[in-house]
Amino acid sequence: MSYNFCLLYGEPSKxxxxxxxxxxxxxxxxxxxxxxxxxxxxxxxxIVTQSNKGNIKVN
Structure with missing residues (x-):
């Protein structure tokens, strides 16, 4: 999505x-x-899944 914002608001292409x-x-x-x-x-x-099961444990 950030790439799309760059295309929209960046310097115009030649x-x-x-x-x-x-x-x-x-x-x-x-x-x-x-x-x-x-x-x-x-x-x-x-949001619902995280509130029911909690955060993912990262090793």
């Missing part, structure tokens, strides 16, 4: 090619939307 896309919408826009939806679905599950 070339028009941003890696392809659909109907002049670059792929990173689709990736950002998918990431937001996936985080919205997964984060509540993670």
């Amino acid at each position: 070339s028009k090619n941003l890696g392809g896309g659909i109907n002049d919408v670059p792929w990173f826009v689709f990736d950002s939307v998918f990431s937001v939806v996936a985080d919205t679905v997964v984060i509540p599950y993670t």
Whole structure:
């Protein structure tokens, strides 16, 4: 996701090619939307699981 923010707010590219896309919408826009939806679905599950089972023990 941070790479997508760099593409959005970084210095403009001198070339028009941003890696392809659909109907002049670059792929990173689709990736950002998918990431937001996936985080919205997964984060509540993670919070509930962690509150029930506790923290993961790291060796």
